[in-house]
Amino acid sequence: MPVKTFNWNFVTDQRIQQLKGQVRAKEERIVQLETENAVLHLKLAEYYEIIGRSNSKAVQLCSLYNEQQDLRRNTYLNLIQICQEVQKLKQELKDFQSFSRLLVSNFHHQYQECLSQIVDAVQGTQIENENLQSFQARTVDLEQSLQEINELYQVEKRKRKELHNNLVELRGNIRVHCRIRPLLPFDTESVEPAFQNRSISLSEKVIHAMDDETVLVRCNRPGHPLFNKTFQFERVYSPLESQTIVFGDVRPLITSLLDGYNVCIMTYGQTGSGKSYTMLGPHSESDAISPSEADHEMGIIPRAAGELFRLLSKNPTVNPRVEVSIVEVYNNELFDLLAKDSSGTIVGVKRDVITTKEGKSNVPLLTYELVESPAEFMKLINKSLQLRVRHPTLVHADSSRSHLVVTITLTMSVPFDSYVDQQSSQKLCKEILCTTPQKVMKGEKPSFPLRGSSPASAPLDLTEQQKQVQTKLQLVDLAGSECIGMSGVTGTVLRETSFINRSLAALADVLGALSEHRGHIPYRNSKLTHLLQDSIGGDAKLLVLLCVSPCQKYLAETLQSLGFGSRARQVQRVQAKRRNLLVSGKSK
Known part of the structure; x- marks a missing residue:
């Protein structure tokens, strides 16, 4: 097995x-x-x-x-x-x-x-x-004598004012007018808690027009004795005086524009003092008025355009060309309010201001629009105002946050002979006023020609050349100075306020340097002063319109504005000059 x-x-x-x-x-x-x-x-x-x-x-x-x-x-x-x-x-x-x-x-x-x-x-x-x-019997006799003396005084006062204006023009001083606005509802609103317990009424009227040349300020401040202070200007407008009356004193400057002079008109004052209303008239919804009152409420800018074209229509032989540029200075930057994008929409483009070799200010690539009527001019203004920066503050519900500069450039043909004759006459008048007193004191005879004679002039052959004169009208609506504590601004608006106050301080520094005849004038410290260099320190006819509030709440700002105007009056510039002839587009 x-x-x-x-x-x-x-x-x-x-x-x-x-x-x-x-x-x-x-x-x-x-x-x-x-x-x-x-x-x-x-x-x-x-x-x-x-x-x-x-x-x-x-x-x-x-x-x-x-x-x-x-x-x-x-x-x-x-x-x-x-x-x-x-x-x-x-x-x-x-x-x-x-x-x-x-x-x-x-x-x-x-x-x-x-x-x-x-x-x-x-x-x-x-x-x-x-x-x-x-005494009553004697008083009746004295009142009659006083009335007669007062009538004589008014006549002499008008003569003195005319002579003073002529002297201001010859010296080249800046003309300063002051406008006191009426009390408005918002003067009693938005009162700071720090002011509510004061015994002084902040809506009390403390600024008064004593006459058409004098402003009275009742300085009533807590902790200070009551005292009165007066300021003198070429013209003072009470709250009751209308836009028409204000422009009545501005109208001769429009005529000077056609006579060959550069002209600048600017408004200065705190926020809510009536600058934009004076320059533009009602422009916000709160200022809406009926059509029947529109003409009466128009500001200087629309009235100046209407007056300019009215004067040009009376003399069509001058073949005028009117061009307009509109810029705003916002946060110390220059913006072209007529610049358009590729679709043709006005958008406002940043520009820069430079100084030319001749020492003049210039804005390269600035947009100029040709206008042929006041309606076309105002259409451009209204479109530009839609781009202007505005923000509400406790002081003003529609506060402008930028400086607006509207420039009208007029080019026209003039008879050369009449132009030379007017220049010679002006030179002759200046020689009479400036040299005659010294020569008379020395026992010499004045060197000006006798009446009926003509001053010698170099022969000029311009018969075959174009005879043109180019002048410039600048209309400036400055942004308002502000007290930050009272306006209650924060964030972006606070930054805007800082730039506004700095640019206005730069303007005051320029005027101070001019009045003291310093060797260096700080025009370039601000885009505003750099842009207006030719008007402030040049030979243009310059009118500053101070706009002030009458109430106690803005007393400090009002005193600052009045002080600015007083300093501006002391500035002595070169005498206003007519523009030279333009030959083939160049100055001759």
Whole structure:
């Protein structure tokens, strides 16, 4: 019988397979455990984060608790101080009561003395009444004499004013007019809490027009004695004087534009003082008026355009060309309000102002629009005003945040002979006024020609050349100066206010340097003064219209504006000159 052999290889293979299965099971268990370990680590990290946040909140709660403890401690100390103040007030009240009793006793004694004095005064009054009757007869005679003297005074006053204006023009001084606006509803609104407990009414009228040349300011400030201060200007407008009256004094400057002079008219004053109303008339929804009042309420800019085209229509032979540019100076940057994008929409583009080799200010790439009527001119103005930056403040609900400069450039043909004759006449007049007194004092004869003779002039042959004169009218509506505390501005508007005040301060610095005849005039400290360099320090006829508020609330700002105007009057510039002839587009 054969012996069966045991198959060890088979057993071994079976055992190996069994062990491999156990290994795979262990490996799967290991992967499972590693996954669970990773999940546990994530949960542990979350718990650590929760514990960290809890610790942070605990620290905050501790800090809050400490602050509350400090607040309680300070409150307790304040209560102790209040109690001490109450005890002090009680003692002062007792002292006041004793003083009052003494005062009543003294008053009774003085009353008896006054009563006896009144009896004596009554007796004296009877005697004075007899003298008064005799004085009344003399008063009638004096009143008649005074009326006659007053009529003579008014005549002499008008003559003096005409002579003064002529002297101002010859000296080159800046003409300054002052306009006092009427009290408005917002003058009694938006009063700061710091002002509410004052005994002075902030809406009280303290600025008055004494006459057409004098402004009276009643300086009534808390802690200061009451005193009156006066300012003199070439013209002062009361609150009752209309836009028509104001433009009546501006109209001769438009005629000067056609006579060959550069002209600049600017309004200066605090926010809400009536600058934009004076220059443009009603332009916001709050200023809306009926069509019947539109002509009466128009400002200087639309009236100047109408007057310019009216004068040009009377003399069509001059072949005029009227071009307009409009810019605003916002945050010390210059923006062209007539520049258009590729679609033809006016968008306003930033420009720069430079100084030419001749020392004149110039704005490269500035847009000029040709206009042929006042309607076209005002259409450009209205479109530009829509781009002008405005923001409401506590002082004014529609405050302009930029300086607006409207420039009208007039090019016209003139008879050369008449132009030379007028220039020679002006030179002759200046020689008479400036040199004659010195020569008369020395016993010499004046060197100007006799009446009927003509001054010698160099022969000029321009018969075959174009005879043109180019003049410029600048109409400037300055942004208003502001007291930051009163206007209540913050953020972007606060930054705008800072730039506005700095540019106006730069304007004052330029005028100060001009009045003191300094060697360097800081025109480039501001884009505004750099742009207006030719008008402020050049030979243009410059009129500054001060706009001021009449109420007590804005007394400090009003005094600043009036002081600015007084300094501007002292500036002596070169005499206003007529523009030279343009030959083939160049100055000859």
